[in-house]
Amino acid sequence: RTDAGVHARGQAIHFDCDYNLTATTTTGESSSDVNASSSLLEGIEYSINRMLPRDLTLWDLQAAPAPIEKMIGDRIVAKEWNVMFDSTHKYYSYRINVSPTMDPLQRYYRWHPDRVHTWWNVTTFDRLLQYYVGEHDFRAFATDVERLERTLGGPIPTVRTVYNITLVKEDTGHNTVGNYRIDFVLKGALYKQVRNMVGTALEVCEGRISEDYFIHLIYGNGQYTRDDNRAKPAPPQGLTLERVYLGDDPN
Numbered sequence: 001r002t003d004a005g006v007h008a009r010g011q012a013i014h015f016d017c018d019y020n021l022t023a024t025t026t027t028g029e030s031s032s033d034v035n036a037s038s039s040l041l042e043g044i045e046y047s048i049n050r051m052l053p054r055d056l057t058l059w060d061l062q063a064a065p066a067p068i069e070k071m072i073g074d075r076i077v078a079k080e081w082n083v084m085f086d087s088t089h090k091y092y093s094y095r096i097n098v099s100p101t102m103d104p105l106q107r108y109y110r111w112h113p114d115r116v117h118t119w120w121n122v123t124t125f126d127r128l129l130q131y132y133v134g135e136h137d138f139r140a141f142a143t144d145v146e147r148l149e150r151t152l153g154g155p156i157p158t159v160r161t162v163y164n165i166t167l168v169k170e171d172t173g174h175n176t177v178g179n180y181r182i183d184f185v186l187k188g189a190l191y192k193q194v195r196n197m198v199g200t201a202l203e204v205c206e207g208r209i210s211e212d213y214f215i216h217l218i219y220g221n222g223q224y225t226r227d228d229n230r231a232k233p234a235p236p237q238g239l240t241l242e243r244v245y246l247g248d249d250p251n
Contacts, residue, residue, distance in 0.1 A: 003192065005236030007109065010091070010243035014064055014083040068247075083244070089163060091243040092184045094198045094234065095170070098122075099178025110179065111238035117178070119206045126167045128201040128211070129182065131218050135161045140217040141197055142190035143233060161187040183242075195233035202234070 002008050045061040067078040095110040098120040102112040139158035149156050163185045170179035184194055203209040
């Protein structure tokens with residue numbers, strides 16, 4: 001699931017079913033078996049979508065991979081495939097508008113920070129975003145870590161890897177002036193991490209946070225914490241989970 005207000009274009013789920021939804025899927029199956037299996041899955045996908053609310057759609061229903069052998073301790077164990085534990089990385093995008101005015105029809109999918117056009121600098125913002133790339137302790141960019149640790153009764157691992165961040169100009173003409181998209185490819189994210197990363201970098205651009213303080217947050221190995229009176233997470237409506245990459249994905 002995503003946080004309230006955050007969108008997901010490519011969320012991945014799995015579910016268990018007592019009935020064999022894939023008919024016969026052994027090697028050497030006949031084309032009729034394959035067609036029957038495909039037709040059954042398509043029918044189930046259609047039926048589920050008829051019952052879902054209009055803001056949610058099931059897409060590309062298929063059989064999960066076979067159990068995967070994993071080394072657990074000193075033993076090799078066959079573990080059933082799990083969409084959470086077998087995902088390799090995720091692709092998020094965050095959309096903003098930096099012009100004096102924004103098309104109001106974009107308000108549910110894009111953030112328009114206050115007076116952003118007076119202090120926005122695309123070169124500075126892109127440079128700041130690149131500090132996040134790599135493996136860092138992102139404790140300072142997670143929300144409610146201490147509360148979650150008290151609830152779970154122990155420390156939460158806060159080291160995460162950001163593989164790539166790309167700033168994309170989406171300004172293509174009428175009603176899109178000042179539109180930008182920030183693409184993040186990372187190995188999982190902490191609670192509100194991406195939104196805190198965007199919000200903090202913009203606070204530095206605005207001059208509300210010094211760049212030195214910003215760098216300390218990233219490279220301080222979790223020793224520093226954000227001053228929430230100065231750095232707020234970017235609002236949820238601009239964030240979209242675009243894709244979850246799984247172990248068998250080619251890219």
